[in-house]
Amino acid sequence: MYGYIARRLVQLVFVLIGVSIITFLIMFLIPGNPAYLLAGKNATPQRVAEISVELGLNKPIYVQYGRFVDRLVHGNFGESYQFERPVRQMLQSAIPNTAQLAVAAVLIELLGIPLGIYSALRQYTIWDSTLTTTALIIWGIPVFVLAVFMQYVFGVYLGILPFYGTGGSTFLWVIPADWNNLSHLILPAVTLGIIEVAYISYMQRASMLEVIRSDYVRTARAKGLPERSVILKHSLKNAVIPVLTIAGIDLGALMGGAILTETVFSRYGVGLMVYNAINARDLPVVVGGVLFATFVYVIANLVVDLAYAYIDPRIRYE
Amino acid sequence: MAERLLEVTDLSTHFFTYAGEVKAVDGVSFTLDRDETLGIVGESGSGKTVTAMSVMRLIPDPPGRIVGGTIVHKGRDLLAVSKEEMSDIRGNDVAMIFQDPMTSLNPVFKIGDQIAEVIRRHQGKSKRESWKMAVDLLAKVGIPDPEERVNQYPFEYSGGMRQRAMIAMAISCNPDILIADEPTTALDVTIQAQIMDVIREMQAQYHSGVIMITHDLGVVAQMADKVMVMYGGRTLEDGPVDEVYYNAHHPYTWGLLGSLPRLDETEKQRLTPIEGQPPNLLLLPAGCPFSGRCLYEMPVCAGEFPALEMVEPGHGVHCWIPVAEREKIRAGLPQFVHRVPS
Numbered sequence: 001m002y003g004y005i006a007r008r009l010v011q012l013v014f015v016l017i018g019v020s021i022i023t024f025l026i027m028f029l030i031p032g033n034p035a036y037l038l039a040g041k042n043a044t045p046q047r048v049a050e051i052s053v054e055l056g057l058n059k060p061i062y063v064q065y066g067r068f069v070d071r072l073v074h075g076n077f078g079e080s081y082q083f084e085r086p087v088r089q090m091l092q093s094a095i096p097n098t099a100q101l102a103v104a105a106v107l108i109e110l111l112g113i114p115l116g117i118y119s120a121l122r123q124y125t126i127w128d129s130t131l132t133t134t135a136l137i138i139w140g141i142p143v144f145v146l147a148v149f150m151q152y153v154f155g156v157y158l159g160i161l162p163f164y165g166t167g168g169s170t171f172l173w174v175i176p177a178d179w180n181n182l183s184h185l186i187l188p189a190v191t192l193g194i195i196e197v198a199y200i201s202y203m204q205r206a207s208m209l210e211v212i213r214s215d216y217v218r219t220a221r222a223k224g225l226p227e228r229s230v231i232l233k234h235s236l237k238n239a240v241i242p243v244l245t246i247a248g249i250d251l252g253a254l255m256g257g258a259i260l261t262e263t264v265f266s267r268y269g270v271g272l273m274v275y276n277a278i279n280a281r282d283l284p285v286v287v288g289g290v291l292f293a294t295f296v297y298v299i300a301n302l303v304v305d306l307a308y309a310y311i312d313p314r315i316r317y318e
Numbered sequence: 319m320a321e322r323l324l325e326v327t328d329l330s331t332h333f334f335t336y337a338g339e340v341k342a343v344d345g346v347s348f349t350l351d352r353d354e355t356l357g358i359v360g361e362s363g364s365g366k367t368v369t370a371m372s373v374m375r376l377i378p379d380p381p382g383r384i385v386g387g388t389i390v391h392k393g394r395d396l397l398a399v400s401k402e403e404m405s406d407i408r409g410n411d412v413a414m415i416f417q418d419p420m421t422s423l424n425p426v427f428k429i430g431d432q433i434a435e436v437i438r439r440h441q442g443k444s445k446r447e448s449w450k451m452a453v454d455l456l457a458k459v460g461i462p463d464p465e466e467r468v469n470q471y472p473f474e475y476s477g478g479m480r481q482r483a484m485i486a487m488a489i490s491c492n493p494d495i496l497i498a499d500e501p502t503t504a505l506d507v508t509i510q511a512q513i514m515d516v517i518r519e520m521q522a523q524y525h526s527g528v529i530m531i532t533h534d535l536g537v538v539a540q541m542a543d544k545v546m547v548m549y550g551g552r553t554l555e556d557g558p559v560d561e562v563y564y565n566a567h568h569p570y571t572w573g574l575l576g577s578l579p580r581l582d583e584t585e586k587q588r589l590t591p592i593e594g595q596p597p598n599l600l601l602l603p604a605g606c607p608f609s610g611r612c613l614y615e616m617p618v619c620a621g622e623f624p625a626l627e628m629v630e631p632g633h634g635v636h637c638w639i640p641v642a643e644r645e646k647i648r649a650g651l652p653q654f655v656h657r658v659p660s
């Protein structure tokens with residue numbers, strides 16, 4: 001198990017190096033000299049040259065990359081062209097909002113596991129058909145359509161929840177400390193989470209159905225084990241394994257969904273920050289956001305894989 | 319007389335599918351005594367597994383249901399006991415080994431855990447005691463380094479070892495009846511013989527009755543005392559192994575014996591397959607399921623299933639062809655003459 005974790009951590013380092021090269025190349029290849037952008041429209045060629053030297057733009061590419069990495073390692077993501085603020089500061093204020101949304105969405109997403117299992121155990125009953133049909137319908141709705149629909153129903157028509165922005169305070173970054181904070185979280189989190197619930201419950205149902213028809217569950221029954229142990233011990237663990245993998249792979253979709261959700265709900269998180277920065281060609285902010293997103297994605301995948309290895313001995317021992 | 323362990327009478331198990339009612343087992347009867355081995359043979363789809371699963375009461379419902387008959391185990395009708403009582407019987411009085419050892423063990427639990435679990439369930443032993451018993455059982459079925467191996471997961475076992483572990487699990491509570499459903503089909507030939515030996519040893523030690531389901535008439539000849547030939551959910555012929563092999567009365571049995579590799583013919587072991595396809599259970603005739611494929615079919619065959627006819631004590635057959643006629647036909651079957659199994 002420790003060997004497995006160590007290997008995964010080494011892999012992680014390589015992934016991060018790869019991503020830093022790609023983002024660096026994007027910055028390098030995008031037309032337009034950053035020195036011009038920084039110096040402003042009416043700068044003298046001399047001033048541009050000065051800034052170029054300051055930024056090291058006259059150095060060979062590998063030196064520039066080295067400096068880029070050096071800055072990243074020290075937590076320096078550069079400064080926003082648009083706001084003239086360090087990107088790190090912008091990230092610091094945006095990350096908690098995104099983290100809160102993501103954690104809430106994942107918690108909601110996990111509801112899909114019991115729902116899917118319930119469906120599978122009641123296959124072909126009215127509950128199963130209702131749950132499955134609902135899941136398929138929700139799964140088919142694009143996240144921004146659902147977002148607008150939720151805004152209209154709960155924010156405008158019923159008027160019971162705020163439908164844009166953020167507010168209130170949290171403790172431990174993500175746990176809402178007051179109603180103001182929670183109320184701003186509910187609609188975006190449910191919007192983002194419910195689509196994932198649909199997806200996960202559908203997958204969990206399929207996986208559970210396969211497991212309860214499997215040979216080893218038949219063996220468990222043939223051993224005279226009570227039904228409770230057949231389901232809770234012999235089926236559950238096996239049925240959750242593939243769903244965890246799917247959930248891990250789907251984290252990318254969750255992050256894409258978070259950008260859209262934040263945008264529609266004007267929730268100031270990393271998604272909205274990057275979205276605005278792209279529109280304004282604010283390159284350092286885009287790069288900072290992308291690096292952060294990659295980092296989270298890779299770490300989250302690692303966590304999922306470790307959970308997976310914890311449950312499945314075949315992986316642990318390989 | 320040996321103790322009667324199982325008496326199955328007129329067992330019928332049907333599956334109610336969208337395509338129609340599948341009579342997977344239709345009026346099957348047999349008995350099993352202590353220390354006795356019953357072989358059940360027949361082509362794929364003849365209802366062997368469904369018969370075994372019916373005895374275990376493990377038919378998935380829906381779509382399946384035991385629609386008739388009785389299954390009496392030591393004086394108690396298993397079809398009449400409650401679900402809870404049945405699960406006390408399963409794995410304890412009646413145990414089963416399945417065809418595919420690669421998939422029959424749970425991949426995420428240790429072998430020891432999977433064996434100890436049965437012991438705890440039925441014998442109320444502690445965790446430590448049952449674990450120790452699991453080690454002993456593994457040793458008994460011939461797993462090397464049982465102390466070590468008991469801590470391993472199924473994926474660390476070879477196919478033959480997994481089947482040994484399955485056997486260990488099945489015998490852990492000293493069952494009266496051990497059902498082995500094609501226990502060696504998924505294994506290679508050298509391993510097959512070893513597994514059969516283990517089953518035989520365990521039977522000798524625990525005095526169980528064994529039901530051995532197989533395609534392989536050679537296995538039946540080696541292992542079984544009596545044999546039941548199934549086809550299309552029906553019993554076509556049954557009796558003591560020697561009787562049925564040397565004195566077969568049903569055309570289907572002739573066909574099966576004809577497709578047995580001849581033991582005296584070492585160079586070319588050619589199989590003579592039975593002509594035609596195994597039956598579609600949805601389109602079975604009301605009469606003998608083998609009609610349509612039978613070389614000696616008569617007009618009456620498809621219309622009505624023939625009653626049981628005892629040709630010798632303990633040797634029964636369901637066939638419309640008159641006895642004298644059958645014996646004449648059999649005498650003229652070339653490939654049948656030197657059939658010497660065992």
Ligand SMILES: Nc1ncnc2c1ncn2[C@@H]1O[C@H](COP(=O)(O)OP(=O)(O)OP(=O)(O)O)[C@@H](O)[C@H]1O
Nearest residue numbers: 333340342361362363364365366367368369381599
């Ligand atoms: N769950 C099920 N649903 C519908 N039909 C079934 C089901 N299980 C078995 N059957 C039917 O019962 C028939 C007999 O199946 P069974 O598994 O007993 O055959 P078998 O003699 O064991 O064959 P094999 O040698 O291939 O194992 C099959 O043809 C199949 O159509």
Ligand SMILES: [Mg+2]
Nearest residue numbers: 366367368499
């Ligand atoms: Mg079978």
